[in-house]
Amino acid sequence: MAEEKQKPKKKGKVYKMSNVYDIDGNSIKTKNKKCPKCKVFMANHNDRWTCGKCGYTEMK
Numbered sequence: 829m830a831e832e833k834q835k836p837k838k839k840g841k842v843y844k845m846s847n848v849y850d851i852d853g854n855s856i857k858t859k860n861k862k863c864p865k866c867k868v869f870m871a872n873h874n875d876r877w878t879c880g881k882c883g884y885t886e887m888k
């Protein structure tokens with residue numbers, strides 16, 4: 829059986845989508861927009877923001 833490496837868990841809410849954060853080198857930016865409906869962080873895409881909860885999309 830292969831052992832799964834346990835990643836250190838951070839306190840706070842855990843988001844399913846890994847693209848909630850912009851990982852730039854060793855620094856993690858959390859300046860994402862928030863969904864006007866759900867108040868959750870939106871996923872940062874190249875040309876748009878999308879909410880993973882309700883599907884709200886905002887073009888940049």
Ligand SMILES: [Zn+2]
Nearest residue numbers: 863866879882
């Ligand atoms: Zn939403």
